[in-house]
Amino acid sequence: MIDKNAHLEELLEAMIAEDETITARAIVRRSGDVFKNATDITRNVDRRTKFETAQRKQETIRTSIGRSSNKSRAELDRLVEVKNAEIDELQADRQLVIASHRMMILAVAEMGGFSKWKRFFEGYQATVEKLDSMDAIPSGEVVALPPRKS
Known part of the structure; x- marks a missing residue:
């Protein structure tokens, strides 16, 4: 049996590293049938918290890069x-x-x-x-x- 929370964390880190926009549906597509529906992520409190935290982290990273990317x-x-x-x-x-x-x-x-x-x-x-x-x-x-x- 696969630990869904641990698998979700790995997916989120990979998506941040690859700068892939984090959405519940994007996670489902990448999960390899671990998650069947977006609601598998959004209805579970722990998974939803990890998901939202990763979205905020990605936004922070993108904002920081955006500020510095104007400079060579x-x-x-x-x-x-x-x-x-x-x-x-x-x-x-x-x-x-x-x-x-x-x-x-x-x-x-x-x-x-x-x-x-x-x-x-x-x-x-x-x-x-x-x-x-x-x-x-x-x-x-x-x-x-x-x-x-x-």
């Missing part, structure tokens, strides 16, 4: 390359801002003003926590060094 493969590759370059630049900028921020905080702390710096962020604890999670706030204690002897 070379144009899409170029767009991906541009976006990757933008991402790389943004990541480098982020690292620079974090390093600069850390050095600024260290300089302020060295002069004894870390508590004054932190006052700027009163009421913005989420900002301080975000900076800390980005490792933008230096950790450790700042200790005063003894004055140099002349």
